[in-house]
Amino acid sequence: MANAYWPYFDPEYESLSLRINPPRASVDNSSCPECTVVKVDSVNKPGILLEVVQVLSDLDLIITKAYISSDGGWFMDVFHVIDQQGKKITDGKTIDYIEKTWPSKQVGVHSVGDHTAIELIGRDRPGLLSEISAVLANLRFNVAAAEVWTHNRRIACVLYVNDDTTCRAVGDQTRLSLMEEQLKNILRGCDDEDSEKVARTSFSMGFTHVDRRLHQMFFADRDYEGGGVTTADQVDHTPSFKPEITVERLEDKGYSVVNVKCRDRAKLMFDIVCTLTDMQYVVFHAAISSDGPHASQEYYIRHMDGCILDTEGEKERVIKCLEAAIRRRVSEGLSLELCAKDRVGLLSEVTRILRENGLSVTRAGVSTVGEQAVNVFYVRDASGNPVDMKTIEALRKEIGHTMLFNVKKVPASRNAYKEPEASIAGWPKTSFFFGNLFERFLA
DSSP states (O other), rough: OOOOOOOOOOHHHHHHHHSSOOOEEESSSSSOOOSEEEEEEEETTTTTHHHHHHHHHHHEEEEEEEEEEETTTEEEEEEEEEEEEEEOOEEEEEHHHHHHHTTOOTTTTTTOOOOOOEEEEOOOOTHHHHHHHHHHHHHEEEEEEEEEEEEEEEEEEEEEEEEEETOOOOOOOOHHHHHHHHHHHHHHHOOHHHHHHHHEEESSSSSSSSHHHHHHHHHHTTTTGGGOOOOOHOOSSSGSSSSSEEEEEEEETTEEEEEEEEEEOOHHHHHHHHHHTTTEEEEEEEEEEETEEHHHHHHEEEEETTTOOOOOOHHHHHHHHHHHHHHHHHHOEEEEEEEOOOOHHHHHHHHHHHHHHHEEEEEEEEETTTTTEEEEEEEEETTTTTOOOHHHHHHHHHTTTTTTEEEEEEEEGGGGGGGBBSTTTTTSOOOOSSTHHHHHHHO
């Protein structure tokens, strides 16, 4: 790396500054006719940009523009945001939440009640999610919430489970050890020379930010080095789909400049900032904008030790990691949205039916709202091709009489990346993914 450019901050001064000048957020609906302007001012501290972006992303707000400046000891951000319907943020509870969140110590944390968190990562294959959920059902664990991503023939899952009798987190180490053993056997079940290396399970009764954990799990698994074909590659073969990422040196200012141009989608800024943060880079300035279906994002960064990127190897690694982060969340093709009364084994039943009909799950979200389980599955056939509508009709006949069932074709546009909302009469009005936890807290 090149020479370091890093101002000295006395730890006692930083603590004093935070006490004297706590973070402030303001929501302005009068300055811009098309969007809501969110301004955040704070004493600068490591990770604060990610905290801010996490809050906005978890509220399912779309960032159309952003200007970041955090040189020296002060952090100043301006975000132009709209809701999923393209309108300003007018809900009083949401505005109040934004303006009072940043002094909290629990920013960016997802808690789903009294549950045990399970993290899994390994080699993906058709039917794997069905096998995982069958193990949990057989051991009498209820899946209250989950999110599943696949990328470069890898699968990463975060699942929140509880005991089906007590509805409490599971503390019995014998049961947990049995579950861990069976899940590891499933993850090792694919004949792959690297399966032992990448198959991992872990348990926790703490809290986590699910999207960030999925990024961290894939990053630790080095999925950015994989040469596998992604869903995005199968859906769109045009060169314009591949993110254009460059890294340049701004020697006189002491920054490395990362430029990203790609299709716009929800949570794009979060995915990029999350990855830069986990790679130990600090964003000092940034400019974010979207023009129709396209996004342009520019970041002025340094490593945490104050150095800029100096070698071609460092630049290439940043490019690969950011491209992987952008692709992990992309889901195009067909989404199946299901709603039914929650019960132990429901996820196992649904994923078994998908597997028996030759469908492979590329991304999934499981949520529980009251007594209702609300799930969404992005699916393709076992070869990675689009699903035949005859298969969908067969599915509808098989499960449509026991649960509400909706099918959506996800187009290649910004709307393709909205977290899907229930759209059938009688469904709870909620996002299917973990961002809706904040909506429930606001209710």
